[in-house]
Amino acid sequence: MSLVTGTVGKFVFLLVFVGLFWYFVNRTASGAQLHIRRIAGFDALDEAIGRCTEMGRPVHYTFGIGELDANVLASFDVLGYVAGQCAKMDTDLIVTNALGEVQMMTEEIVRAAYINAGKADSYKADNVRFISNVQTAYISAILGIFQRERPGANLMMGPFFAESMTLAEAGQQIGAIQVGGTGRVIQVPFFIAACDYTLVGDELFVAGAYINRKPVQVGAIYAQDFGKWFTLITVIAGTILATMGNNTITDLFKK
Amino acid sequence: MKFLRSSLPIWLGVLGGGAVLLDLFVKEPAFVKLLSKWFLEWRVILASFALTLGAGNLLRVHSNRIRLKSRDWGYSYITAVAVVGYAALGIIAKRTNPTYSFIFDNAYSPLSATVFSINAFYISTACYRAFRARNSHAAVLLISGVVVMLGSVGIGYAIWPGFNQLTQWIMNFPNSAAMRGMNIGAALGIMGVSLRVILGLERGHLGGE
Numbered sequence A: 001m002s003l004v005t006g007t008v009g010k011f012v013f014l015l016v017f018v019g020l021f022w023y024f025v026n027r028t029a030s031g032a033q034l035h036i037r038r039i040a041g042f043d044a045l046d047e048a049i050g051r052c053t054e055m056g057r058p059v060h061y062t063f064g065i066g067e068l069d070a071n072v073l074a075s076f077d078v079l080g081y082v083a084g085q086c087a088k089m090d091t092d093l094i095v096t097n098a099l100g101e102v103q104m105m106t107e108e109i110v111r112a113a114y115i116n117a118g119k120a121d122s123y124k125a126d127n128v129r130f131i132s133n134v135q136t137a138y139i140s141a142i143l144g145i146f147q148r149e150r151p152g153a154n155l156m157m158g159p160f161f162a163e164s165m166t167l168a169e170a171g172q173q174i175g176a177i178q179v180g181g182t183g184r185v186i187q188v189p190f191f192i193a194a195c196d197y198t199l200v201g202d203e204l205f206v207a208g209a210y211i212n213r214k215p216v217q218v219g220a221i222y223a224q225d226f227g228k229w230f231t232l233i234t235v236i237a238g239t240i241l242a243t244m245g246n247n248t249i250t251d252l253f254k255k
Numbered sequence B: 001m002k003f004l005r006s007s008l009p010i011w012l013g014v015l016g017g018g019a020v021l022l023d024l025f026v027k028e029p030a031f032v033k034l035l036s037k038w039f040l041e042w043r044v045i046l047a048s049f050a051l052t053l054g055a056g057n058l059l060r061v062h063s064n065r066i067r068l069k070s071r072d073w074g075y076s077y078i079t080a081v082a083v084v085g086y087a088a089l090g091i092i093a094k095r096t097n098p099t100y101s102f103i104f105d106n107a108y109s110p111l112s113a114t115v116f117s118i119n120a121f122y123i124s125t126a127c128y129r130a131f132r133a134r135n136s137h138a139a140v141l142l143i144s145g146v147v148v149m150l151g152s153v154g155i156g157y158a159i160w161p162g163f164n165q166l167t168q169w170i171m172n173f174p175n176s177a178a179m180r181g182m183n184i185g186a187a188l189g190i191m192g193v194s195l196r197v198i199l200g201l202e203r204g205h206l207g208g209e
Helices: A008-029 A040-055 A070-088 A100-116 A135-149 A163-173 A185-194 A201-212 A215-243 A248-252 B002-025 B030-068 B073-093 B098-130 B136-152 B154-159 B162-198
Strands: A059-062 A093-097 A128-130 A153-157 A177-181 A197-199
Touching: A008 A215, A008 A248, A008 B002, A008 B162, A040 A059, A040 A070, A040 A153, A040 A177, A040 A197, A040 A201, A059 A070, A059 A135, A070 A093, A070 A100, A070 A153, A070 A201, A070 B162, A093 A100, A093 A135, A100 A128, A100 B030, A128 B030, A135 A163, A135 B098, A153 A163, A163 A177, A163 A185, A163 B098, A177 A185, A177 A201, A185 A197, A185 B098, A185 B162, A201 A215, A201 B162, A215 A248, A215 B162, B002 B030, B002 B162, B030 B073, B073 B098, B098 B136, B136 B154, B136 B162, B154 B162
Parallel strands: A059 A093, A059 A153, A093 A128, A153 A177, A177 A197
Antiparallel strands: none
16 A cells, blocks of 8 residues: 555644544543533524524524535534523524535434423424525525514524625624634635624634533543644744754654 | 434545545545545535535525515515526526626626725725734734735835845745645644544534534
8 A cells, every 4th residue: 555645744634633532532431520611602502592582583693605515514513502592491593504415414403302301392303404505595585574573682603605704794784693614714804894703713613522422522622632732842843943944844744 | 323423424525535545545446536436526515506505505595585574674585586586597597697697797797806805904904904914913913914014015116125135035935835734734623524534433514413
C-alpha cells in the first residue's frame, strides 16, 4: 500500500487525530468527567422555545441550502433536541429544507422526538416542509413563512450560503429571537450582524456533545481541542523552523 | 426492521465513509478506488430520488392546504399549479421547447433576480445595527468597517490615499488571522463529526436511539 503524493502529512495528522479520538472516547466511556465550557447559543435554545410558547407562535428551524455534510449532521442533533422541547411545550415547530435527502431524515428525527416525548399525536407532518434546492426559491418561501406564520424563534444551523443574511435579517424584522450557526466561516459575520446568538466556527459541531452529553461525543470534542493544539504547535514550530532555514515540517506536508 | 432503520445505515456510513476517506490517501489496492467511486455515484443517484420525494412532500403540504381551505390557500394553489405545470411541460415538450424557455427567461429569472437583490437592502440594515458603537468591541468593528468601506471605493482614496493601504493591512493580517483560526477550528469540527460517522458512533441522523 503506497500513499498518494502530497498526502503524507495529512495522513499523519489524521492518524494523530484518530489516536486522540480513541483515547478520549475510551476515557469518557470509562466514566471520566470532562468539562465543556458554556456555549450561549445552545443555552439560548430553551429561551427561544419558551418565548414562542408564551407568545403562541411557532419555532422555525432551517438548515440552509448547502449539501448534506458535517454541518447538517451536527445540526440534526440540535433539531432532535429542539423538536423534543417543542413537543413537551406543545409549541409548533416548522422545519424547512432545501435537500430531498435531508427532508427524509428531518421527518424521521422530528417524528421520533415527538414520539419520545410522548406526544406522537401532536406531530404535524405538514410542518416539516421541503421547499426547493434553488436558492432564491428557498429564500422567498421562507420569507413568506415569516410573514404569514410569524415564528417567534428562527433557528438556522447548517451549511449556509448567501441566504444566511437574507433569512437572518428577515427574521430580525419580524422580531424573532434568532440563533445562527454554520461551519462555513465566510457566512459567520452575517449571522453575527443579524442574530441574537451565533455559533462561531466549530461550535456547531459540538452540538451533540453539549446537548446530549453522550460520552462518545464529549470525548470527540476533547480530541478536537487537542487537534487544535497540535495544529497550533505545528504552525508555530513550522514558522520558526522555516524562518531559520529548516523546512522539515513544511516538506512533510508536501510529501 | 431495527436492522433496516438503524444498523444498515450505520454500516453503510462506515463502509462508504471509510472507502472515500481511504481513497484520498492510497494509490492501491484498486478496489478501494472502485468502492469509493461506486459510493459517490450512488450518492448522486440517491440524491436525485430524494429530490422526487421532496417534491412529493411539497405537493402533499400544499394540496392539504387547498383541500382544507387553510389561511392563504391561494398561494398554495399557485405553487402546486406552477410545480406540476412546469414539470409536465419540461417532460412532455422537453427543455428545448420555446414555451419552456420563455417561462424560464421571463418569469423565473426576473423573480429570482428580484429575490436575490433584496440582499442589498438586508445587508444595509444589518450593517446599520451592527455598526452602532455600544461597547468597545462594537466600536472596533465600526472603525474597521468604515475604514474597509472607504478603502474599497474611490471617494475614500480622494479623502485620504492611506485608506487603501490600511484596508489591505486589515484584510491581510487581523482579518486573515481570525478567519484562518476559525477555519482550522471548523475543519477539525468537520473531521470530528465525519470520524464519528465513519466509526459508527454518530446516530443523530437516525432519529434518536
